[in-house]
Amino acid sequence: MEVVHLSATDPENIAHLANLADGATYPAARSEVVRDTEVVIPPDSVLIRFSERISSFFGRMETVRREVRVPAQARDLLLPKLISGEIGLLDADKVVEAVA
Numbered sequence: 001m002e003v004v005h006l007s008a009t010d011p012e013n014i015a016h017l018a019n020l021a022d023g024a025t026y027p028a029a030r031s032e033v034v035r036d037t038e039v040v041i042p043p044d045s046v047l048i049r050f051s052e053r054i055s056s057f058f059g060r061m062e063t064v065r066r067e068v069r070v071p072a073q074a075r076d077l078l079l080p081k082l083i084s085g086e087i088g089l090l091d092a093d094k095v096v097e098a099v100a
Helices: 002-009 011-020 031-035 044-084 089-099
Strands: none
Touching: 002 011, 002 044, 011 031, 044 089
């Protein structure tokens, strides 16, 4: 599974698909273009060993994404209110506590 994700999100692959995408306002590669993209698939033994070694990194990445989400939400909520003067710094903690 990790190999599929890494292949699909590889910058070189994304650039390749972007070049093949239709020239619409929101370019999207046709499904057959994505389907026909060649990917080197190693033997099962290599895939299994690779997955065993890298799966913990993927788990950690997901944990970090979740940990970053709360501060990002607080920032997105507070920054406009602070800039507009709707709330002051002393009120910011109360707003965050109400949301969290």
